[in-house]
Every structure is written in C-alpha cells, then in structure tokens.
Amino acid sequence: MSALRTGAIIALLSGLAWGALGMIIIGVTFSLVSGEAAIPPVGRAIIAALVGAAIVLATPPSFGERRRLGYSAAAILGVMLVLTLGQPFGLPLSAAPLLQFIALVLFVLLVAWANVQVLTGVPVGAMPRYPFESALIRILKGAGLVLFTVAVFLPFYVMVMTSFKTQASLLANPLDFSIDFSQGPSSLFRSYTDLFREFNFGIYILNSAIVSVATVFLTLIVAVPGAYAVARLRFPARDLFAQSVLLIYMVPAIVLVLPLYAVFSQVELRNTLTGLLIVYPATTIPVALYMLQGYFRGLPAEMEEAGLMDGLSRSGVIWKITLPLSLPALASVALYVFMIAWNEFLFAFMFLDDPAIFTLPRGVASLNSSELPRELMMAGAVIATVPIMLIFLWLERFMVQGLAAGAVKG
Amino acid sequence: MSTDAQELDTVRAGNVSKAEGPPKGAGPLQRREARLAYAMLAPTFLIVCLIVLLPLAANFWISAKPVQLADLRPPETNVSERVRANAVQAGDTFEIRYTIRNSSPRMGLSDVAFSDDVPGDVRMVLQDERCTLSDNVISCVLGDLEPSARERITIEATAERDIEDVEALLEGSDPSATGSGGNVLTDFSFTFENFRRVFDATEFWNVMWVSLAYTVFGTAGALVLGLFAALLLNEAFKGRAFLRGLFLFPYVAPVIAVAYTWVTLLDPNSGTLNAILLQMRAIDTPINFLGQRYAEFSLLGVPISFPVALTTVIAFEAWRYFPLSFLFILARMQSIGVDMYEAAEMDGASPFQQFRFLSLPQLAAILAILFLLRFIWTFNKFDDIFLLTGGAAGTRTLTVNVYEQAIGLSNIGAGAAVAVVVFFVLLTFALIFFKFSPKEEG
Numbered sequence: 001m002s003a004l005r006t007g008a009i010i011a012l013l014s015g016l017a018w019g020a021l022g023m024i025i026i027g028v029t030f031s032l033v034s035g036e037a038a039i040p041p042v043g044r045a046i047i048a049a050l051v052g053a054a055i056v057l058a059t060p061p062s063f064g065e066r067r068r069l070g071y072s073a074a075a076i077l078g079v080m081l082v083l084t085l086g087q088p089f090g091l092p093l094s095a096a097p098l099l100q101f102i103a104l105v106l107f108v109l110l111v112a113w114a115n116v117q118v119l120t121g122v123p124v125g126a127m128p129r130y131p132f133e134s135a136l137i138r139i140l141k142g143a144g145l146v147l148f149t150v151a152v153f154l155p156f157y158v159m160v161m162t163s164f165k166t167q168a169s170l171l172a173n174p175l176d177f178s179i180d181f182s183q184g185p186s187s188l189f190r191s192y193t194d195l196f197r198e199f200n201f202g203i204y205i206l207n208s209a210i211v212s213v214a215t216v217f218l219t220l221i222v223a224v225p226g227a228y229a230v231a232r233l234r235f236p237a238r239d240l241f242a243q244s245v246l247l248i249y250m251v252p253a254i255v256l257v258l259p260l261y262a263v264f265s266q267v268e269l270r271n272t273l274t275g276l277l278i279v280y281p282a283t284t285i286p287v288a289l290y291m292l293q294g295y296f297r298g299l300p301a302e303m304e305e306a307g308l309m310d311g312l313s314r315s316g317v318i319w320k321i322t323l324p325l326s327l328p329a330l331a332s333v334a335l336y337v338f339m340i341a342w343n344e345f346l347f348a349f350m351f352l353d354d355p356a357i358f359t360l361p362r363g364v365a366s367l368n369s370s371e372l373p374r375e376l377m378m379a380g381a382v383i384a385t386v387p388i389m390l391i392f393l394w395l396e397r398f399m400v401q402g403l404a405a406g407a408v409k410g
Numbered sequence: 411m412s413t414d415a416q417e418l419d420t421v422r423a424g425n426v427s428k429a430e431g432p433p434k435g436a437g438p439l440q441r442r443e444a445r446l447a448y449a450m451l452a453p454t455f456l457i458v459c460l461i462v463l464l465p466l467a468a469n470f471w472i473s474a475k476p477v478q479l480a481d482l483r484p485p486e487t488n489v490s491e492r493v494r495a496n497a498v499q500a501g502d503t504f505e506i507r508y509t510i511r512n513s514s515p516r517m518g519l520s521d522v523a524f525s526d527d528v529p530g531d532v533r534m535v536l537q538d539e540r541c542t543l544s545d546n547v548i549s550c551v552l553g554d555l556e557p558s559a560r561e562r563i564t565i566e567a568t569a570e571r572d573i574e575d576v577e578a579l580l581e582g583s584d585p586s587a588t589g590s591g592g593n594v595l596t597d598f599s600f601t602f603e604n605f606r607r608v609f610d611a612t613e614f615w616n617v618m619w620v621s622l623a624y625t626v627f628g629t630a631g632a633l634v635l636g637l638f639a640a641l642l643l644n645e646a647f648k649g650r651a652f653l654r655g656l657f658l659f660p661y662v663a664p665v666i667a668v669a670y671t672w673v674t675l676l677d678p679n680s681g682t683l684n685a686i687l688l689q690m691r692a693i694d695t696p697i698n699f700l701g702q703r704y705a706e707f708s709l710l711g712v713p714i715s716f717p718v719a720l721t722t723v724i725a726f727e728a729w730r731y732f733p734l735s736f737l738f739i740l741a742r743m744q745s746i747g748v749d750m751y752e753a754a755e756m757d758g759a760s761p762f763q764q765f766r767f768l769s770l771p772q773l774a775a776i777l778a779i780l781f782l783l784r785f786i787w788t789f790n791k792f793d794d795i796f797l798l799t800g801g802a803a804g805t806r807t808l809t810v811n812v813y814e815q816a817i818g819l820s821n822i823g824a825g826a827a828v829a830v831v832v833f834f835v836l837l838t839f840a841l842i843f844f845k846f847s848p849k850e851e852g
Binding site for chain 1: 469665809
C-alpha cells in the first residue's frame with residue numbers, strides 16, 4: 001500500500017475526477033442551456049485533465065500559483081482541441097459559438113484550478129501518509145460537493161424549466177431547456193395562467209393556506225398547555241406520558257387512514273376541509289408537544305416561581321412568562337407544523353373529491369393524467385413548492401431548529 | 411367547598427403527624443397540581459384517543475369484517491316512477507310503474523316503504539294490496555328488500571280529463587322512500603376471509619421482501635448520504651450556509667412536487683436523464699427507471715437480474731431524506747471539541763485515522779438513533795412509492811398494498827388486514843430496537 005502513496009497517484013486521481021466531472025457537468029449544462037445536442041467527450045477530457053495535472057506536478061513550487069494555473073490551463077486547452085479535432089463538445093464551433101466558448105473557458109479554468117488546489121505542495125514521488133490523505137480528502141470533498149449540489153439542484157431545475165416548455169418540444173429534444181424569451185410572457189407563462197384560470201389553483205393555494213394556518217393554531221392551542229404540564233407540573237405517570245407521546249408518533253398514517261376514511265364517510269366529514277382540520281392537528285400535536293416540552297424544561301423555573309409568588313395564576317404565568325420566553329421555539333414548532341400540513345398528501349388525496357376544496361397537493365395530483373401535458377403538472381409542482389421554499393429561505397434559522405428537533409418524523 | 415374543607419383537614423392531619431415522620435402519599439398541593447396537569451393534558455389525550463388510538467382499534471375491527479368500499483355508503487331505497495303514456499284523453503287508462511331498488515349490492519333493507527303524490531286529475535285503481543291511497547297520496551309498504559333486489563309495483567290509472575303530457579305531470583312529483591339498512595361496520599358479522607386473502611396471495615412474501623429491502627437500503631442510503639454531506643460541510647468555507655440551505659430542499663419541498671419531478675426526469679421518452687445518458691453514449695436504449703422490474707445482464711458469466719424500479723425508489727428515498735440525517739450528524743459533529751483532534755494531530759494520526767477512530771465513535775450514538783427512527787419511518791412511508799410507481803414493477807411495499815387492496819380492489823376489509831400486518835411488523839421492529847438499543851438514548 002505504501003508504495004502507492006505517491007504524488008503521481010494523487011495527480012492521476014485528480015485528473016480523472018476533474019476531467020470526468022468537469023466535462024459531464026459543463027457539457028450537459030451547455031446542452032441544457034443552449035439546446036444544442038452536444039456530445040461531451042469524457043474520455044478525452046480526462047486525458048486533457050491528466051496532462052494538466054502532470055504539468056502542475058512537474059512545475060516547481062517556486063513558479064507561484066498563478067503561473068502554474070496558466071501553464072496547466074494552456075495545456076488542457078491545447079490537448080482538448082487537438083484530441084477533439086477542434087470540436088471540444090462534439091459540435092462544430094459555429095454552433096452556439098458564444099455559449100460554447102464560455103463553456104470551454106469554464107471547463108479549462110475549473111479543471112486547471114481544481115488540479116492546482118489539490119496538487120499544491122504535492123511531490124511527484126513518495127509521500128508521507130498525512131499529506132497524502134489530506135490531498136485525497138481534497139479530491140473527495142471537491143467531487144462530493146459538486147455531486148451533491150448537482151444531485152439536489154438538477155430535479156428542481158428540471159421542475160422549473162419543464163413548466164416553461166411544451167410537451168411537443170420536450171418530446172422532440174428532452175435536453176433542450178433553453179428558454180425562448182422571444183415568445184413573450186403570455187406564452188412563456190401559459191401553464192401557470194392555465195392553472196389559475198382553468199384549474200382553480202388560486203383556490204387551492206387559499207385552501208392550503210387556510211388548512212395549514214388553522215392546523216398550526218389548533219396544534220399550538222392544544223400542545224402548549226400539554227407541553228407545559230409535562231415539563232413543569234408533577235403528576236403520576238408523567239414520564240410514561242412523555243414517552244408514549246413519541247410512541248403515538250410512530251403509528252403510520254396508512255394504518256389510520258382506512259378507519260378514518262370509513263367513519264368520516266359515514267358521518268359526512270370525508271369530503272370536507274373540516275375533516276382535514278380534525279386529522280392534521282391530531283398528527284402534529286404529539287410532536288409539537290414533545291418539541292415544546294423539551295424547550296420548556298430548559299427555561300429557568302425560578303422566573304415562573306417568582307411570578308407565582310407575585311400572585312399570577314398558572315395561566316398567567318404561561319401567558320406572561322413562559323410563552324414570551326419561548327417565542328423562538330414556538331416559531332420553530334409553528335413552521336414545522338406548517339410544513340407538514342402544507343405538504344401533506346395522503347389524507348388530502350383520500351378524503352377530498354370535490355375540486356372546489358382541493359388543497360395544493362391534491363390539486364397537483366389531479367394533474368397527473370395522460371390527457372394533460374407534463375408542463376402543467378410541473379407548473380403545479382412549482383406553485384406548491386415556491387411558497388414553502390420562500391418561507392424556508394426567509395425563516396431558515398427557525399425552520400432548521402424545528403427540523404432538527406422534530407425530525408423523528410419522516 | 412367540601413373538597414377544600416377536606417384538604418384543610420388533611421393539612422391539619424399532616425401537621426399533627428409530623429412527629430411521626432414526613433407525610434406519606436400525595437399531599438393536597440400535589441394533588442391539586444396533578445389535577446391541573448390532567449386538565450391541561452386532557453385535550454391532547456382526547457384528540458390522540460379519538461384520531462389515533464380509536465382508529466387503530468377500529469382497524470383491527472374492520473380487518474375482521476367483510477367490508478367493501480361500496481358498503482361505506484349505507485344502503486338506500488331508490489324509487490323511480492315510469493309512466494307509459496304521453497297525451498291522454500279523459501277516460502283513458504294507462505300504467506304507472508314504480509321500481510323500488512336496494513342500492514346496496516350486499517346489504518338488505520328492512521321496513522321499506524315509499525309514498526308519492528297523485529294529481530287530482532288521475533284516479534288510481536289499486537290492485538296491489540301493499541299500497542293504500544288516501545288524500546291524493548299513494549303509499550306502499552314493501553317490508554324487506556334483499557341486496558340489489560328490485561321490486562315493481564304497477565298501478566292502473568284513469569285520467570279524469572284530457573292531459574297533454576301525463577308523464578311530466580306524474581313524474582313531476584318525486585316519490586319519497588324510507589327503509590332502514592344495517593351498517594356493516596357496526597353489525598356483528600365477522601370473517602377470516604380478509605386475512606386468508608392477504609396471506610394466501612402468492613405475492614405476500616414478495617411484498618414483504620420488497621418492504622424490507624426498501625426500508626433497509628433506503629434508510630442506510632439516507633444515512634450514508636447524510637454522513638457524507640455533513641462531512642463536506644463540517645468545515646467553514648465560503649458559501650457553506652447557502653449549500654446547507656440547498657441540501658435541505660429535497661426534504662422541505664412537498665413530496666408530490668419532487669416525486670412528480672423525478673417521474674418527469676426519469677421518463678423513458680421525454681426524460682432529461684435518459685436524454686443525457688443517451689447523449690453521453692452511456693446507454694444505447696432509454697432505461698425505464700420506474701417501469702422496469704428487472705434488468706437482465708450477466709456479470710462474468712453469472713446471470714443477474716437487477717431490480718431497476720426498486721433501486722430507483724430506494725434512490726429517491728435516500729435523496730429525499732438524507733437532509734434529516736445530514737442536519738443531525740452535522741449538529742453532532744459541530745459539538746465535538748477540537749482539542750481531541752489537536753491531540754490526535756500531535757500524536758500523528760492521519761485524516762482517515764482521525765475519522766475512523768475519533769469522529770465515528772463520537773457519531774455512533776446519533777447514527778444508531780437515526781437509523782432506528784428512520785427505519786420505522788421509512789417502513790411507514792406510503793406517499794413516495796405511490797406517487798413514483800403506484801406500486802408497479804416490483805415496488806409494492808406493505809403500505810402501498812394497503813391502498814391497493816382497500817381502494818384499488820375496493821376491499822376495505824382486506825386493506826385493513828394488511829394494515830394490521832404493517833402494525834405488527836412495526837411493533838416487532840420497535841420491540842427489537844428497544845431491547846438492543848443503548849439505554850441512554852432517552
């Protein structure tokens with residue numbers, strides 16, 4: 001093993017990783033953005049990147065980072081152009097020349113830069129274990145960051161871009177996500193205007209908002225006193241109660257949905273938003289109670305005792321001391337519950353038949369039909385995703401706390 | 411008031427008995443505190459009982475009953491009226507035919523009766539002894555009606571004047587019907603058929619294995635991805651906050667949005683991923699990621715059938731839920747002190763050794779808890795597979811089977827029987843986990 005522990009191995013891995021990743025990602029992005037059917041030559045890109053890595057390795061450290069970068073980039077560009085006979089993306093240079101030029105420059109610079117980052121201070125020959133592993137980790141981390149970002153980002157990119165295309169153009173070239181701005185906004189946003197005009201998506205947004213906000217309030221109204229009791233008051237079976245709350249949370253929704261479906265059908269709660277407003281809080285109260293009692297326990301009891309001594313009632317203590325102190329926790333719980341209610345699919349799908357009272361997930365589900373074009377479904381998905389994303393980005397701190405505390409749920 | 415007096419008494423008694431040692435049992439203040447606590451917990455308790463525990467019990471009840479989806483609508487008496495004549499003249503006779511039907515194909519009706527207004531210009535001749543006529547209202551009593559049964563009552567009528575459209579005149583008044591049917595949900599008919607169906611089906615063990623594979627690999631995948639992501643973002647660098655936010659997107663977005671996006675992305679005809687792979691010359695023909703049960707190929711001469719759709723839904727599960735593990739593991743990593751790593755550096759530990767012998771043991775507890783919780787939740791998961799494949803192409807898990815039996819095949823009882831199986835498998839897992847998990851978790 002230690003015989004392999006050389007700078008040359010690092011350079012080899014670095015060239016392999018960056019050549020392949022760089023070409024695949026930049027080549028595919030170029031295809032998606034330009035709409036040209038590029039054929040990224042991955043094998044030749046790897047060779048070019050290996051040459052670049054070898055040059056970084058060969059140039060003495062006295063050259064300085066900028067000079068090594070320049071030499072390496074020039075070599076990568078040269079090798080690339082020679083090996084691909086002047087077609088770095090498998091296309092004549094005249095196809096989308098500006099974008100192709102940008103893509104080529106990006107590829108060359110990024111690969112050269114990544115090689116320099118990994119190989120700075122790495123000798124050609126044998127290396128001690130510590131710097132060898134550090135260099136290896138630099139490759140792994142860089143490649144990991146790129147792969148994770150692409151894997152997370154690509155589906156959302158496809159979701160948004162598909163909503164602006166038409167079924168016909170997608171079938172003709174599934175890679176073409178270039179947006180034709182010349183068609184004017186009314187044609188560009190056709191899927192969205194269709195959804196709001198013909199499919200009542202305005203009402204669905206309203207329904208979802210009403211259900212989610214009402215669920216948050218109902219949950220907090222019930223869970224706050226319960227959590228306070230579990231956190232502060234002493235009573236027999238307190239620990240048992242605190243633990244069984246979490247156990248309740250493990251009961252799968254699919255086991256509850258059939259009996260609730262049967263009973264709600266008979267008492268005519270099934271096809272109503274009231275029915276959802278009975279079920280949603282019931283599924284969120286246990287976790288809200290669990291999260292809140294954890295927070296309440298962390299608050300200093302002395303302040304509440306002082307309040308009691310000064311003549312406040314219990315409810316006064318909760319209202320005037322405990323709740324103001326736990327606003328961050330309340331915000332986290334509220335956001336978490338809001339997210340659950342906004343995204344909930346199973347109950348909405350099983351209970352709601354009447355298009356006038358669909359929530360957004362139920363509305364998007366109704367777009368899944370072979371008679372309706374794909375871009376409508378994707379536009380619906382975007383409409384369902386954007387509000388929760390905006391809230392998430394706006395209040396990310398609270399949301400992350402809520403997720404971390406409540407993430408026992410899936 | 412009397413309880414207050416009693417409490418006072420107890421207080422006095424307590425004071426008196428001080429000489430004999432501290433008071434035993436609950437004092438009045440303690441009892442008052444407990445009462446307050448119970449009052450504050452009552453709404454939670456009530457709602458959880460009504461919407462969680464009661465349905466859970468009801469599920470067992472339904473699983474032993476012959477309930478079809480159609481039975482959820484109680485049986486009704488339907489009456490329709492037909493008149494076979496249009497324009498009639500005074501003295502003409504014509505037939506009025508009432509058809510009484512039990513709407514339920516499976517449950518009988520009892521005390522069936524109906525009544526209908528008769529216009530003054532029409533005289534009825536009642537031959538059927540089940541019917542009576544009074545004050546221009548005809549009412550008939552039929553008694554019991556078998557499931558799906560149909561009864562006809564034909565009445566001869568005579569017009570007393572010329573009527574232009576006798577059909578419209580008579581059918582203008584809707585007959586009103588009564589009848590009481592049993593409710594299959596609350597009666598005492600039981601069956602073992604549901605469980606027999608569930609366990610007899612040759613696919614049951616198949617479904618079971620798919621569930622286990624999905625749960626084990628989905629959980630492990632999400633955990634490993636979460637661990638990698640946390641390692642990537644453990645050290646501060648420019649853009650880390652942005653990436654942390656981005657990495658949470660799959661979990662925060664509605665499941666329906668991301669599932670349908672994957673369906674679009676993986677479509678064999680217009681999907682972007684297939685197009686990319688084709689363009690890169692990585693594949694020759696598009697792969698039906700969500701529709702193909704097995705891909706057959708041979709590795710070193712050994713034929714292998716690779717479950718394509720199942721792997722895809724597992725990949726989706728790992729993709730969608732890695733953010734949770736990521737958050738937890740990252741939080742744990744940030745709380746590990748740096749001095750331990752500094753000491754390890756002094757001792758010459760390499761980066762991989764530091765990870766293996768310092769980080770991993772520190773993370774072991776959180777990884778175990780995460781695995782446990784995610785395992786149960788992945789097993790419970792329904793939405794993801796249902797939206798991706800609908801349970802087709804060898805991806806039917808137990809939870810999807812609940813829906814398939816209950817709604818797809820309209821047999822609520824069989825669906826509930828599968829749900830009972832889900833519950834017991836889950837209970838088994840929970841017991842195993844609690845037996846073998848470290849006690850400190852809490």
